Amino acid sequence: MKNTEFSFAEQIIVLLMAVMAMLSTIPVISFMQRIRQEEKSGHTEHLLVRAVSRFSLFASYFIISLIASVLLMFLTALGFWSAGSITMESAPSFGTFIEAAMAYLPALWVMLELSMVLIAYLPNKSFLIYLYLGFSFICIYIGAIAQLPEWVKKLSLFGHIPQIPVADMDAPRLAIITAIAIILFILGFIGYRRRDLTM
Numbered sequence: 001m002k003n004t005e006f007s008f009a010e011q012i013i014v015l016l017m018a019v020m021a022m023l024s025t026i027p028v029i030s031f032m033q034r035i036r037q038e039e040k041s042g043h044t045e046h047l048l049v050r051a052v053s054r055f056s057l058f059a060s061y062f063i064i065s066l067i068a069s070v071l072l073m074f075l076t077a078l079g080f081w082s083a084g085s086i087t088m089e090s091a092p093s094f095g096t097f098i099e100a101a102m103a104y105l106p107a108l109w110v111m112l113e114l115s116m117v118l119i120a121y122l123p124n125k126s127f128l129i130y131l132y133l134g135f136s137f138i139c140i141y142i143g144a145i146a147q148l149p150e151w152v153k154k155l156s157l158f159g160h161i162p163q164i165p166v167a168d169m170d171a172p173r174l175a176i177i178t179a180i181a182i183i184l185f186i187l188g189f190i191g192y193r194r195r196d197l198t199m
Contacts, residue, residue, distance in 0.1 A: 014163040018140050021104035024072035029115040032065045036119050058192045069108040077101035100164035106177035107157050113184030120191025
């Protein structure tokens with residue numbers, strides 16, 4: 001009986017971890033999107049006429065967003081582990097929760113870089129990143145609750161993340177997602193340095 005309950009608990013952890021990862025994406029991309037709001041308000045031009053380069057400006061928003069992604073997922077792991085230690089007889093170790101949470105970082109980074117690319121190339125359409133995030137939530141959460149086919153979850157980037165602790169870590173897959181994030185990162189910086197900021 002205990003093994004069945006624990007297996008059920010693991011599945012709940014997997015679902016909640018995915019949900020928390022998507023919720024953590026909101027502040028990460030929201031801060032990156034602030035640079036677009038600064039452009040609209042005219043504050044960006046005042047900074048760029050001084051000794052601040054476009055690269056430095058864009059990088060400052062990116063770095064803070066990147067740090068926030070790591071911090072938020074660490075706090076998610078810490079919170080889950082604390083709650084599990086109190087409520088479960090045989091809770092997974094803190095290391096397991098950390099591994100499960102950090103596995104989602106490449107997905108958060110791709111979302112962050114997608115936001116950067118939209119700001120760089122389609123600034124007036126940068127809100128589309130939120131639509132995709134909402135779509136991802138429907139695919140993952142509703143897909144799990146309604147037991148929809150696995151391919152539905154795969155429509156979301158978050159559906160490609162290893163479901164730890166139910167599944168094993170898939171380093172090659174995470175490496176590919178991270179590589180995609182790096183490519184988007186480069187494209188975002190190139191596009192922003194060349195774009196007309198009056199767009």
